[in-house]
Amino acid sequence: MVLPYKDSPEEGICAICQDLLKEAVSTDCGHLFCRACLAQHVEKASGDLCCPLCRKPCSEGVLGEGYLCHSHQKRVCRFCEEHKLLLCVECLExxxxxxxxxxxxxxxxxHYRERLSRRSRKLKKDLAELQRLQAQQEEKPQALRLCALPWQGPDQLEAASAERAGTLSLWEAIAQLSNLVAxxxxxxxxxxATTLKNASDVLSRSAPQNLDGLFPLLPPTGPAPR
Known part of the structure; x- marks a missing residue:
């Protein structure tokens, strides 16, 4: 049975990491551990599960439903990257x-943490370049950036309109990229284990082919072509 606890000193110390409990879970015998610490113990376990502290038996669902295979109600041990599914030993057969x-x-x-971090570092560089372009836009006189002056001819009005549209697109691109990096x-x-599928989805959203619309705004000296 999994019991929710708040992260606070009153909840005690995890017997595995010897630090304050984080997302504490209780084994069947009542001992408390950080969810991540107990998850590592469960993954290494072979055969029947037991409490890391007193060695009494634990149920398959000690970590919660997110760590149970929905098809066989057994603890998950593998991740299928092709189907984005957590698998138990029966699934593997x-x-x-x-x-x-x-x-x-x-x-x-x-693997996914490294890919997420690598993608984040790359997009931060792209974001910095977009922010540099935004700063250049903001240095221009406001009347030239956003306003069509009364004495401007058709060509000047068209250029001013294009400039305004480009500036707004730049702001939108920066907002979109900032949210993606976050x-x-x-x-x-x-x-x-419970968020591996989310990691795959975020990586897909941040794939270069899904961001092509943002990067025509960058000059040739910006990020390498995708």
């Missing part, structure tokens, strides 16, 4: 998953 090796949950978390960093920080 299915012909659907036998043709290709599935990483352990620990391997998948490490999503990448938050997902990497919070990554565990």
């Amino acid at each position: 299915s012909p659907e998953h036998q043709p290709h090796p599935e990483p352990t949950i620990k391997e998948a978390i490490s 999503d990448l960093e938050r997902t990497a920080k919070e990554l565990d």
